[in-house]
Amino acid sequence: MALAIVIASLSYSAGTKAVDTVAEHLLRETAGRIAQAVERHVVGSRAVLEAAFPEGMPVASDIEKEIPALRSRFWIATSMHLDPNNYAYYGNRAGQFFGIWRNSRSEAELRLKLNAGASRVVSRFTGIDGALHEPAAEARLFEPRERPWYAAGLAGGAHAWTPIYVDFRTEELVLTRARRVLGTDGALEGVVATDVSLRGLSAFVRQLQLAPNGFAFIVEPDGNLVAASNTASLAPNSDGVRTRLKLLDAGNVELCAVYRALLPMLDGIRPNQPATVVRVAGAQVVDAALARFTDDAGLDWFIGVAAPRSDFTQGVTENVRRTVALGLIAAVLVVVTGMSILAWVARDLRRLSVAAMRAGEGDLQADVGIDRADEIGDLARSLVAMQDKLRTDRLTGLVNREALLNRIRKRIEMHRRADDMPFAVLFVDLNRFKEINDRFGHDVGDRVLVVAGMRLLHRMRDSDVVARYAGDEFAVLLDHVDSRDTAERVRQKAELALGDPLEGEEIAGLADLPRLGGAVGVAMFPADGRNAEELIQRADADMYARKPGSREAGLSWPAGGQAVDPVNASG
Numbered sequence: 001m002a003l004a005i006v007i008a009s010l011s012y013s014a015g016t017k018a019v020d021t022v023a024e025h026l027l028r029e030t031a032g033r034i035a036q037a038v039e040r041h042v043v044g045s046r047a048v049l050e051a052a053f054p055e056g057m058p059v060a061s062d063i064e065k066e067i068p069a070l071r072s073r074f075w076i077a078t079s080m081h082l083d084p085n086n087y088a089y090y091g092n093r094a095g096q097f098f099g100i101w102r103n104s105r106s107e108a109e110l111r112l113k114l115n116a117g118a119s120r121v122v123s124r125f126t127g128i129d130g131a132l133h134e135p136a137a138e139a140r141l142f143e144p145r146e147r148p149w150y151a152a153g154l155a156g157g158a159h160a161w162t163p164i165y166v167d168f169r170t171e172e173l174v175l176t177r178a179r180r181v182l183g184t185d186g187a188l189e190g191v192v193a194t195d196v197s198l199r200g201l202s203a204f205v206r207q208l209q210l211a212p213n214g215f216a217f218i219v220e221p222d223g224n225l226v227a228a229s230n231t232a233s234l235a236p237n238s239d240g241v242r243t244r245l246k247l248l249d250a251g252n253v254e255l256c257a258v259y260r261a262l263l264p265m266l267d268g269i270r271p272n273q274p275a276t277v278v279r280v281a282g283a284q285v286v287d288a289a290l291a292r293f294t295d296d297a298g299l300d301w302f303i304g305v306a307a308p309r310s311d312f313t314q315g316v317t318e319n320v321r322r323t324v325a326l327g328l329i330a331a332v333l334v335v336v337t338g339m340s341i342l343a344w345v346a347r348d349l350r351r352l353s354v355a356a357m358r359a360g361e362g363d364l365q366a367d368v369g370i371d372r373a374d375e376i377g378d379l380a381r382s383l384v385a386m387q388d389k390l391r392t393d394r395l396t397g398l399v400n401r402e403a404l405l406n407r408i409r410k411r412i413e414m415h416r417r418a419d420d421m422p423f424a425v426l427f428v429d430l431n432r433f434k435e436i437n438d439r440f441g442h443d444v445g446d447r448v449l450v451v452a453g454m455r456l457l458h459r460m461r462d463s464d465v466v467a468r469y470a471g472d473e474f475a476v477l478l479d480h481v482d483s484r485d486t487a488e489r490v491r492q493k494a495e496l497a498l499g500d501p502l503e504g505e506e507i508a509g510l511a512d513l514p515r516l517g518g519a520v521g522v523a524m525f526p527a528d529g530r531n532a533e534e535l536i537q538r539a540d541a542d543m544y545a546r547k548p549g550s551r552e553a554g555l556s557w558p559a560g561g562q563a564v565d566p567v568n569a570s571g
Contacts, residue, residue, distance in 0.1 A: 005324070007338040020287075022379070023312040024277045026386070027289035030305045031275035034205065034216060035293050041201045042299060044081035045177040046159065048194045051077035052088045058184040063096050064114050071110065074100040075128045077194070078108070084197040090181065091144025092190030113142060153178035153191030159297035164198070164226065164244065166234065171242045173198040173226065173233060177297060202227040214307030215255060219247050221266070221300055231255060257282050258306045262290055266302060275303070285309040314375075393468040395446055396453035404467035404475055408532035411477065412525065424487035424524050426476040426494060427539035428456065429547065431517040433472040448502065448516060455497045460490075475536065484524055491522045519547035 052074050060066055077088045078100055089099025095116025101109040106126055113120040120142040121135040144150055152160045162176040176195050183189030205216050205227040218226040223246045225233045231250040234242045247259050261280040275291035288306035391403030430452055437445040457466045465477040481487045498518035521543025529535035
C-alpha cells in the first residue's frame with residue numbers, strides 16, 4: 001500500500017507538472033488572442049479618420065464650399081470598416097457639422113448643419129453620388145462644439161479616444177476616436193471623429209472556448225467593465241436606464257474574487273507584452289493570465305483570463321484515484337502493479353510534459369507520440385489539436401505565417417548542418433482581390449482565397465510548403481531547388497495557375513467573376529538572404545517588381561528589399 005501511494009504521488013506530480021505547463025500556455029495564448037481582437041477592432045478607426053481628412057489636408061472655415069468633396073471622402077471612409085466604423089463626422093469651431101451614417105453598403109444618411117443656430121438636417125441617399133432625399137430637420141438642437149468627441153479632439157494629441165459611453169439608440173457600449181483638423185491658416189479649425197461600437201468585441205469575448213469554469217474579461221484602469229464572458233457589462237439603474245458596471249459590481253462572485261486578487265498587480269503589467277500568468281489562492285486555486293493593451297490615442301485596457309486549476313487537473317486526479325483503488329484491490333500484487341503503472345503513466349506524462357514545454361517555447365512541431373483512450377490521451381490529443389490550430393490558417397486550411405517561418409528556419413538549420421542543397425521562397429500577391437471583395441462581398445472573397453490556396457497547393461510538390469501569409473498574400477517554401485532557373489519555372493507555373501479563370505465549380509453560383517491572377521516573387525537561399533525574414537522580404541520585393549504597374553509607378557527596390565517611391569521618399 002505504501003508503494004501504491006508512492007506511485008500515485010509520482011504520477012500526480014508528473015501529471016500536474018505537464019498540466020501546469022499546458023494550462024499556462026493556453027491561458028497566455030487566450031489573453032494574446034483577446035489583445036489581437038482588441039487591436040483589430042479599434043485600429044481601423046485611424047484609417048477611417050485618415051480617409052475622411054488625410055493628414056496635412058487643410059479645410060476651409062465654411063464647410064458649405066466643400067460638401068461634394070467631403071461627401072466623397074466620408075463615403076470612402078465609412079466603406080473601409082463598415083462594422084464597426086459606419087459613422088464618420090466633422091464639426092468646426094463655427095458650429096457647423098457634416099457627417100455620413102452608413103445603414104448598409106449602399107444606403108446612407110447625410111447629416112448636415114451649416115449654421116450654428118439652426119437645426120441639423122438628415123437626408124437619405126443611395127450610392128456615393130446618389131441624389132439626396134427630402135431633408136428632415138431634427139427636433140433637438142445639436143451643438144457639435146459641446147460634444148465629448150469635440151472636447152477630446154481639442155484636448156488630445158493627434159488622435160484621442162473619448163471615454164466609453166452607452167449609445168442611447170442601441171444601448172451598447174461605444175467609444176469615439178477623434179482627431180484635430182487644421183484650417184488653411186494652420187490653426188485649429190475643427191475635429192473629425194468616428195464611433196466604434198464594442199458589440200463585436202463583447203461577442204468575441206463571450207464566445208471564447210475556455211475551460212469548463214473559465215472566464216475572460218476586459219476592464220479599464222478605473223475598474224469599469226468593457227466586456228466579460230460570464231457577465232453583462234451593462235445593467236439598468238433605478239430609473240430603468242442601462243448604465244455601465246464596475247467590475248466589482250457585476251455580481252459574479254468568481255470574477256470579482258479573481259479581480260480583487262489581481263488588483264495589486266495591475267500597475268506592474270507592462271503594456272503590449274505577453275500576458276503574465278499568476279496563481280490566485282482563495283476558496284479554490286485559480287490560474288490567471290493578465291495582459292495590458294494600449295495604443296497611441298490613449299486607450300488603456302487590462303485583459304484577464306482565468307480558470308480554476310481543478311479544470312485542468314481533473315483528469316490527472318481521476319487517474320490517481322484509479323491507481324489507489326487498484327492498490328486497494330490488488331494489495332498482494334502491489335509491487336508489480338505499482339511498477340507497471342509507474343512505467344505506463346510516467347512515460348507518457350514525461351512525453352506530454354516535454355511536448356507541452358516545447359509548445360510553450362514556440363515549437364509547434366513537437367511530436368507528442370501518445371495514443372491512449374484515457375484522460376492523458378485526451379490531454380495529448382488536445383495538445384496536438386492546439387498545435388495544429390496554431391500553425392494552420394483557419395480559412396484556407398494552409399500553413400499559417402508563423403508555421404511557415406518556423407519551417408524556413410528549420411530548413412536553414414538543416415542546410416547548415418548537413419545539407420548543401422539550396423532552396424527557394426515564393427511570395428504571392430493576388431491581383432484584383434479588392435475588386436472582388438468590393439463587388440461580391442467578403443464571403444466570395446474568402447472563397448476566392450481558398451481557391452487560390454488550393455491552386456498553389458496542387459501545383460507544388462508534396463515536399464513543398466504552401467502558406468497563407470497575410471490577407472491576400474501567400475508564400476511557398478520550395479524545398480531542394482537546384483538552381484534559380486528551376487525556381488523561376490515553378491514561379492511561372494504558380495502565376496499561370498492563378499491566372500486561370502475562376503470556374504463555376506470553384507465559386508459556385510456566381511458569374512462574371514473577373515480573372516484573378518497574381519504576382520509571384522522568388523528568393524533563393526542562401527544567395528538572396530541568410531534568414532527567413534530576409535528571404536520573405538526579397539521575395540516580396542521581387543513580387544512587387546513583377547506586379548503589373550510597379551515599374552510605371554516609379555517604384556525602385558534597394559538592397560534591403562522594401563519599396564521606395566522617389567516622389568514620396570519622405571514617407
